[in-house]
Amino acid sequence: MQILVIGAGVIGLAVARTAARAGHDVTVAEMTGGIANGVSSRNSEVVHAGLYYPTGSLRARHCVRGRRMLYEFCAGHGVGHRKCGKLVVATDAAELGKVEAIRKQGEANGVEDLEMIGGNAARALEPELSCIGALASPQSGIVDSHGFMRALWGELEDNGGMIAFETPVERISYRAPRWQVRFGGRDAGTLDFDAVVNSAGLGAQSLARRIDGYPADQVPRLVLAKGNYFSYAGRPVFSRLIYPTPVDGGLGVHVTLDLAGRMRFGPDVEWIKEESYGIDATRADGFYARIRSYWPRLPDGTLVPDYCGIRPKLTGPGEPAADFMIAGPPAHGLPRLVNLFGIESPGLTASLSIAEDVVHYLA
Numbered sequence: 001m002q003i004l005v006i007g008a009g010v011i012g013l014a015v016a017r018t019a020a021r022a023g024h025d026v027t028v029a030e031m032t033g034g035i036a037n038g039v040s041s042r043n044s045e046v047v048h049a050g051l052y053y054p055t056g057s058l059r060a061r062h063c064v065r066g067r068r069m070l071y072e073f074c075a076g077h078g079v080g081h082r083k084c085g086k087l088v089v090a091t092d093a094a095e096l097g098k099v100e101a102i103r104k105q106g107e108a109n110g111v112e113d114l115e116m117i118g119g120n121a122a123r124a125l126e127p128e129l130s131c132i133g134a135l136a137s138p139q140s141g142i143v144d145s146h147g148f149m150r151a152l153w154g155e156l157e158d159n160g161g162m163i164a165f166e167t168p169v170e171r172i173s174y175r176a177p178r179w180q181v182r183f184g185g186r187d188a189g190t191l192d193f194d195a196v197v198n199s200a201g202l203g204a205q206s207l208a209r210r211i212d213g214y215p216a217d218q219v220p221r222l223v224l225a226k227g228n229y230f231s232y233a234g235r236p237v238f239s240r241l242i243y244p245t246p247v248d249g250g251l252g253v254h255v256t257l258d259l260a261g262r263m264r265f266g267p268d269v270e271w272i273k274e275e276s277y278g279i280d281a282t283r284a285d286g287f288y289a290r291i292r293s294y295w296p297r298l299p300d301g302t303l304v305p306d307y308c309g310i311r312p313k314l315t316g317p318g319e320p321a322a323d324f325m326i327a328g329p330p331a332h333g334l335p336r337l338v339n340l341f342g343i344e345s346p347g348l349t350a351s352l353s354i355a356e357d358v359v360h361y362l363a
């Protein structure tokens with residue numbers, strides 16, 4: 001098949017690479033001038049184990065399977081990664097109950113090697129940490145997400161696929177038996193494809209509304225939840241990922257590490273109406289308070305605004321978190337078309353697994 005994949009973020013690249021390896025003729029249309037210019041370059045680069053998501057949900061299934069696939073891919077392609085492990089910490093008795101519930105959820109999801117440890121055992125691992133207990137998740141880690149995406153792009157090209165940059169998709173119509181797609185940008189025009197995948201991230205809903213005949217009630221709403229990060233201007237004190245108990249809309253302001261060992265904190269949850277990437281430096285006050293609940297010795301004046309990302313959510317404040325929405329032909333009745341909505345965290349971890357299901361849908 002000739003397949004068009006829209007968007008060169010981690011999901012589009014993973015789908016395109018998987019489809020090309022399966023023998024399809026794949027083109028990726030990306031409206032910007034490079035890969036990973038959207039959500040995929042603005043995240044924590046954490047390889048999630050699969051702890052939090054309801055058993056049987058797409059997030060649980062693709063996170064656990066995708067994590068295993070991602071580590072294997074990174075090992076096989078020389079992509080930087082480190083299975084540094086993670087502690088989900090409880091700072092009082094109420095949080096201990098929540099952390100224990102996360103352990104049970106993780107085990108039900110098939111996450112390996114989980115263990116509850118006491119405060120002293122946690123401090124033996126991370127001496128700066130203050131907590132009364134923690135869930136240790138040795139399978140959690142970090143990845144060089146850009147290295148990963150470059151490797152996906154390389155495999156796509158090795159298998160005959162290509163990316164057309166500065167090529168926004170404007171309109172899609174089904175003209176049996178093929179999809180007619182109108183492009184703008186550098187090489188504006190119309191081309192036909194056998195199959196189309198909409199992995200446009202924050203633009204997925206807007207694009208779905210420009211697919212002629214696509215049922216309007218099958219386009220979910222898009223809710224934007226910005227996550228701000230602050231970097232730490234001092235010597236790193238933790239060697240594992242440290243997470244508090246989750247909050248409404250996110251996993252809580254956590255310690256993330258990059259492969260050079262540098263520490264940063266985030267993301268928080270800021271519900272916004274329109275895309276914007278400025279960071280309000282006064283949000284640091286809230287960060288100090290939250291981080292000091294598990295790292296009381298965080299020195300004053302050490303948090304520096306870093307970057308932010310925007311979660312493409314399907315539900316808003318106070319509402320239950322939505323699952324990934326992978327809308328293939330059974331959902332909308334149109335042939336060889338898949339729309340991906342709400343691919344927020346753990347989308348990076350889950351990407352290779354999501355890609356397998358998407359390609360399966362197109363067959």
Ligand SMILES: Cc1cc2nc3c(=O)[nH]c(=O)nc-3n(C[C@H](O)[C@H](O)[C@H](O)COP(=O)(O)OP(=O)(O)OC[C@H]3O[C@@H](n4cnc5c(N)ncnc54)[C@H](O)[C@@H]3O)c2cc1C
Nearest residue numbers: 007009011031038039040043044046169201203227347349
């Ligand atoms: C703050 C934050 C932290 C996160 N942390 C983690 C984490 O630690 N671990 C993890 O596993 N996941 C994490 N995630 C989730 C992960 O980053 C996303 O799930 C993933 O990057 C989504 O990738 P994508 O390809 O769907 O979207 P994107 O990367 O946004 O790619 C979509 C692409 O489509 C292009 N596009 C849009 N419209 C069009 C059009 N009409 N025509 C052509 N191109 C178009 C855009 O330019 C963009 O390049 C986090 C997300 C956020 C926001």
